[in-house]
Amino acid sequence: xxxxxxxxxxxxxxxxxxxxxxxxxxxxxxxxxxxxxxxxxxxxxxxxxxxxxxxxxxxxxxxxxxxxxxxxxxxxxxxxxxxxxxxxxxxxxxxxxxxxxxxxxxxxxxxxxxxxxxxxxxxxxxxxxxxxxxxxxxxxxxxxxxxxxxxxxxxxxxxxxxxxxxxxxxxxxxxxxxxxxxxxxxxxxxxxxxxxxxxxxxxxxxxxxxxxxxxxxxxxxxxxxxxxxxxxxxxxxxxxxxxxxxxxxxxxxxxxxxxxxxxxxxxxxxxxxxxxxxxxxxxxxxxxxxxxxxxxxxxxxxxxxxxxxxxxxxxxxxxxxxxxxxxxxxxxxxxxxxxxxxxxxxxxxxxxxxxxxxxxxxxxxxxxxxxxxxxxxxxxxxxxxxxxxxxxxxxxxxxxxxxxxxxxxxxxxxxxxxxxxxxxxxxxxxxxxxxxxxxxxxxxxxxxxxxxxxxxxxxxxxxxxxxxxxxxxxxxxxxxxxxxxxxxxxxxxxxxxxxxxxxxxxxxxxxxxxxxxxxxxxxxxxxxxxxxxxxxxxxxxxxxxxxxxxxxxx
Ligand code: TEU
Ligand code: CA
Numbered sequence: 307x308x309x310x311x312x313x314x315x316x317x318x319x320x321x322x323x324x325x326x327x328x329x330x331x332x333x334x335x336x337x338x339x340x341x342x343x344x345x346x347x348x349x350x351x352x353x354x355x356x357x358x359x360x361x362x363x364x365x366x367x368x369x370x371x372x373x374x375x376x377x378x379x380x381x382x383x384x385x386x387x388x389x390x391x392x393x394x395x396x397x398x399x400x401x402x403x404x405x406x407x408x409x410x411x412x413x414x415x416x417x418x419x420x421x422x423x424x425x426x427x428x429x430x431x432x433x434x435x436x437x438x439x440x441x442x443x444x445x446x447x448x449x450x451x452x453x454x455x456x457x458x459x460x461x462x463x464x465x466x467x468x469x470x471x472x473x474x475x476x477x478x479x480x481x482x483x484x485x486x487x488x489x490x491x492x493x494x495x496x497x498x499x500x501x502x503x504x505x506x507x508x509x510x511x512x513x514x515x516x517x518x519x520x521x522x523x524x525x526x527x528x529x530x531x532x533x534x535x536x537x538x539x540x541x542x543x544x545x546x547x548x549x550x551x552x553x554x555x556x557x558x559x560x561x562x563x564x565x566x567x568x569x570x571x572x573x574x575x576x577x578x579x580x581x582x583x584x585x586x587x588x589x590x591x592x593x594x595x596x597x598x599x600x601x602x603x604x605x606x607x608x609x610x611x612x613x614x615x616x617x618x619x620x621x622x623x624x625x626x627x628x629x630x631x632x633x634x635x636x637x638x639x640x641x642x643x644x645x646x647x648x649x650x651x652x653x654x655x656x657x658x659x660x661x662x663x664x665x666x667x668x669x670x671x672x673x674x675x676x677x678x679x680x681x682x683x684x685x686x687x688x689x690x691x692x693x694x695x696x697x698x699x700x701x702x703x704x705x706x707x708x709x710x711x712x713x714x715x716x717x718x719x720x721x722x723x724x725x726x727x728x729x730x731x732x733x734x735x736x737x738x739x740x741x742x743x744x745x746x747x748x749x750x751x752x753x754x755x756x757x758x759x760x761x762x763x764x765x766x767x768x769x770x771x772x773x774x775x776x777x778x779x780x781x782x783x784x785x786x787x788x789x790x791x792x793x794x795x796x797x798x799x800x801x802x803x804x805x806x807x808x809x810x811x812x813x814x815x816x817x818x819x820x821x822x823x824x825x826x827x828x829x830x831x832x833x834x835x836x837x838x839x840x841x842x843x844x845x846x847x848x849x850x851x852x853x854x855x856x857x858x859x860x
Pocket of ligand 1: 509
């Protein structure tokens, strides 16, 4: 299972993301915590995952749910104590599970000691830990906007200066140009490495290096220099899994981030397949249709172009994104079929798969009343768009589709009150469909979405072709079917997915691959999302969201 002694162990690993405040509450305050997570380790072991990516649990005023850290070397009391964290690391290891910490290094909280010192005066040694510009009140240094709305600049009258914040006003950006900042960060990382973590996810790492004009957010001139130094000073001392979050990564940059010589990270989260419906110059809230042919082309491009010279991470979901079954799948009639199809499609590819909590149950988006949303981004958007004259209806449509709270509703454990998440009042409402969709129901059911994920995780260990095989896209122009092969000298996989809710023909190109293998070596159907396992059904037709994974040994 979890083998952090071996180089590149993460090439066969499957990671599970836990968003701790929504995973499991243990003390009835309505907020998930570390002890709650410890109690659920057997569930995760049974699922078969290798590591948990734990979203931030460090001390934080929780302005952005922990992505605003006020002490990198302590645990927020809301989640527990440092002792709880040490217990988690030890118990997780006993279950064969490693822990990846979430490093938020682009910014700290404004309540961090460094920033509090920085505010004391321009001469304070910590002042230069942050990014400042002189100016006059009301005259912003430039027109940069914060991701969560409003200007990216905050005026501090005592200093007659602005500080720069790409996210909330309580998340001042750190000044990576200052070597002292970098040294403090490395020391802090070593402290975590000594505690036995298996690696890190690095929050918005492509935003740390600022362009001198502070006009663009990512890919600043010294970015890779900083990352290489960070990697050399910390991660390269062991076999750690590191994944950088980089919204601005294209293929060329991803090759640097995930270079096989380990000079930067193990892999990178890029978002090209997530942003396909983004209209240039508009916001993510301005909804547009999802382009299926583009999805195929983009995923295939990343598979092909990183082969042998980089490493992909594979994901549909995280705590910032809507639920995939509500986005590309069908969260009504074909919820189970489409959730499984999306899983099979992704887990057949090359890279390290990441599963976001609840994805393995096919959890869906929510439609809350406006006052039930909690996320700072959603709350700000709602206010700003109504002020700007948008209709309430259109704003709510955007929120239903894209709010980060879609991913943040409590984990659905069972059909008891609050889905077994808490005995108290949950910090955010539970999705009302928990009586239908929950872990208790699915773990025992061999035909469930959960059991399907479990099989895919097991396959990643069992079949080398999943880790190593070369990818080839089939029927690129087919408007309904996503199909591909994976191939090594010994093995071959064939994946065929109907991406839509209507029956369709299985494209001739797929049938040819099938027939060829069947004639020579015989073809095994490893997995399908229909209970007759595709057998009784003519292979020439694909039912709604039907997905099949075939295998043969050469
Ligand atoms: O997110 C980076 C980021 O820019 C987006 O995910 C952003 O939150 C989203 O697109 C808004 O529309 C990371 C974390 O994953 C996120 O939770 C934090 O809020 C953000 O950084 C700041 O730390
Ligand atoms: Ca709690």
